[in-house]
Amino acid sequence: MRTLQLNRRGMQRVAATLLLFIPLFTATYIVSYLLRFAGDPTSVYLSRLLATLPWVLAVKLSTIAWFKLHQSWCRYVTFHDMLVVVQALSCASIAIIVVDTFLLSGLTIPRSIVLLDWGCTLVAVGAVWGLPRLLRDGGWQIFAQPVGTRALIVGANDSGEGLLRAIRRTARLGYQPVGFVDDRPELQGCRISGIPVVGRAIEVAELARKYRAQEVLITAGELTGKEVRKLVDTASQESFRVKVLPSVEQLLREDVAIQPRPVSIEDLLQRPSIDLDLAGIRQWISGKTVLVTGSAGSIGSEISRQLLKLSPEKMVLVDRSETGQFFMEREMLRLRQNTQIETCLADITDRARVDAVFREHHVDIVFHAAAYKHVPLMEEHPGEAVKNITLATRHLVDLANEHDVTAFVMISTDKAVNPTSIMGSCKQLAEQYVQARAATSNCRLVTVRFGNVLDSAGSVIPIFREQIARGGPVTVTHPDMIRYFMLIPEAAQLVIQAGAMGQGGEIFVLDMGEPVKICDLAHDMIRLSGLRVGHDIEVEFTGLRPGEKLYEELYGEGEQHRQTAHAKILVAQGKQPDLFQVNQDLRQLEKIVDLSPDFIRNAVRKVTCGVPVAGAMPKRIAA
Numbered sequence: 001m002r003t004l005q006l007n008r009r010g011m012q013r014v015a016a017t018l019l020l021f022i023p024l025f026t027a028t029y030i031v032s033y034l035l036r037f038a039g040d041p042t043s044v045y046l047s048r049l050l051a052t053l054p055w056v057l058a059v060k061l062s063t064i065a066w067f068k069l070h071q072s073w074c075r076y077v078t079f080h081d082m083l084v085v086v087q088a089l090s091c092a093s094i095a096i097i098v099v100d101t102f103l104l105s106g107l108t109i110p111r112s113i114v115l116l117d118w119g120c121t122l123v124a125v126g127a128v129w130g131l132p133r134l135l136r137d138g139g140w141q142i143f144a145q146p147v148g149t150r151a152l153i154v155g156a157n158d159s160g161e162g163l164l165r166a167i168r169r170t171a172r173l174g175y176q177p178v179g180f181v182d183d184r185p186e187l188q189g190c191r192i193s194g195i196p197v198v199g200r201a202i203e204v205a206e207l208a209r210k211y212r213a214q215e216v217l218i219t220a221g222e223l224t225g226k227e228v229r230k231l232v233d234t235a236s237q238e239s240f241r242v243k244v245l246p247s248v249e250q251l252l253r254e255d256v257a258i259q260p261r262p263v264s265i266e267d268l269l270q271r272p273s274i275d276l277d278l279a280g281i282r283q284w285i286s287g288k289t290v291l292v293t294g295s296a297g298s299i300g301s302e303i304s305r306q307l308l309k310l311s312p313e314k315m316v317l318v319d320r321s322e323t324g325q326f327f328m329e330r331e332m333l334r335l336r337q338n339t340q341i342e343t344c345l346a347d348i349t350d351r352a353r354v355d356a357v358f359r360e361h362h363v364d365i366v367f368h369a370a371a372y373k374h375v376p377l378m379e380e381h382p383g384e385a386v387k388n389i390t391l392a393t394r395h396l397v398d399l400a401n402e403h404d405v406t407a408f409v410m411i412s413t414d415k416a417v418n419p420t421s422i423m424g425s426c427k428q429l430a431e432q433y434v435q436a437r438a439a440t441s442n443c444r445l446v447t448v449r450f451g452n453v454l455d456s457a458g459s460v461i462p463i464f465r466e467q468i469a470r471g472g473p474v475t476v477t478h479p480d481m482i483r484y485f486m487l488i489p490e491a492a493q494l495v496i497q498a499g500a501m502g503q504g505g506e507i508f509v510l511d512m513g514e515p516v517k518i519c520d521l522a523h524d525m526i527r528l529s530g531l532r533v534g535h536d537i538e539v540e541f542t543g544l545r546p547g548e549k550l551y552e553e554l555y556g557e558g559e560q561h562r563q564t565a566h567a568k569i570l571v572a573q574g575k576q577p578d579l580f581q582v583n584q585d586l587r588q589l590e591k592i593v594d595l596s597p598d599f600i601r602n603a604v605r606k607v608t609c610g611v612p613v614a615g616a617m618p619k620r621i622a623a
Helices: 001-036 045-065 077-102 112-136 140-143 158-169 200-211 225-237 249-250 279-285 298-308 321-333 351-361 375-380 382-402 420-437 460-469 490-500 517-526 579-592 599-610
Strands: 151-152 175-181 194-199 215-219 241-245 289-293 315-321 340-345 365-368 407-413 445-451 475-478 507-510 540-541 561-563 568-571
Touching: 001 045, 001 112, 001 175, 001 365, 045 077, 077 112, 151 158, 151 200, 158 175, 158 215, 158 289, 175 200, 175 407, 175 507, 194 200, 200 540, 215 225, 225 241, 225 289, 225 517, 241 579, 249 517, 279 340, 279 490, 289 351, 289 382, 298 315, 298 321, 298 490, 315 351, 321 420, 351 382, 365 382, 365 490, 382 420, 407 420, 407 490, 420 445, 420 490, 420 579, 420 599, 445 460, 445 490, 490 561, 490 568, 517 540, 579 599
Parallel strands: 151 175, 151 215, 175 194, 215 241, 289 315, 289 365, 315 340, 365 407, 407 445, 445 507, 475 540
Antiparallel strands: 507 568, 561 568
């Protein structure tokens, strides 16, 4: 019954729309005769007009129905719709000539009338259709005093013009565009939909003052992260705000909300983001069996996604997180094409279990991303840090050699440079073992060292985001703390790139630009959330936690950096560790991992300083 009612309503709407065309077509046909005969047609042509009008209307209405113009919604009419109108009316005119020439006799319509009727009908239909669109887009306001938030649009391109149209048709947004900003010289002084291109991106602050702009709207991809950060810093001192609008591609990928978003924290890197060229690596990965440890983690999961694009024959995902592996497997199975996905639950500290995984899957390449990473927790549980970070890496390197793996890439951290924490010391020992073993290994063993990863699980960004959502305060350990930052895709691509470049024994380091002050990062996140520091959200300093440093380093004492074939990837070159000594140190630590935390901490520090572990062994901690 409901379907029948809907069909009846649809037919009634179609009939009503077609009936509206009858007076319009009648008027244009009469106007054509009046124009042709200067407003005074003779009685002969007047009678011809009346005789031909019924079938001319029938031809026009039939053509309109054939082209489905009655289904077009005037409120959303576009240039494409007008092209369809031109096609329909042209076909109608041709049909009128055909009918008049071959089917009728004695009632010939002058060809000039047909041409005039075509033009008059086109103008009339365009006017009728265009009026609702003009009212919808606020075209009637051209004579009104402009009101709303004065805004500059950065990007005189398709995205910028689309943004302008969206602003004009949606009055409730409350924006008044005053100019476009674009770096292309040929656009300077031009107008886009009546809005002038007023200057270049480097002049935005000056242009905002000149045109009294309250907001600067940046279309996605127009400015680099460094330029956006500089503009945000300037905006904080001036009287305007900055917003970055997502691109159509981001919207289709559902990466962002539809409304304008504040500047994302990725935009605030103090350098252009690095997008490594993976085309040359495809031959290395394609057709191979690749194992990723820590596949459920932030870095391991992104490495897995990047590798999947390179068409390996099989991917073996290793992690001990059951929930993480469940969701990772679902995602990888959805993204894969011809790659076989194997999801393994395994603890990398369990050598026998990992050995079984290597034996079962005949691994060619290993990306080792699994490790504990939270400095304060590792200070409290140093034995677990030694087992999970250092000894597990030794197990994996040894198994890679035993099972004829061709390449092994370990992920390290800048905390391994001149370490002050247990976590950093354990990473340093893992680096040393990989380097020392590389000298005699048939497997290419390399290390990749980088700083903090933006928005990884448990990192400062999600913590700040959660604190801001709660209403504050945002906690920073020290006002002078600085860190190097990189994006998760950058980190993953660097790891893969290094694996392809390495000959064995290298420690690769990303050129990460200048470090960022954590305090500045907190202020930016508060401000870009539309809040005010010290008024809406407080920033509190809590003091350095155990093992933390004010600043991180990418190169240790005695290490020098040298260039590689990739401009953004360097090698930290230092003294080659002695394999015998490193093995001896790790055997000493292996004996004490279940003793008291204080003893383990002291032992790790002694080992990293080159001092043998000595003294009475305390009793083991009860299980």
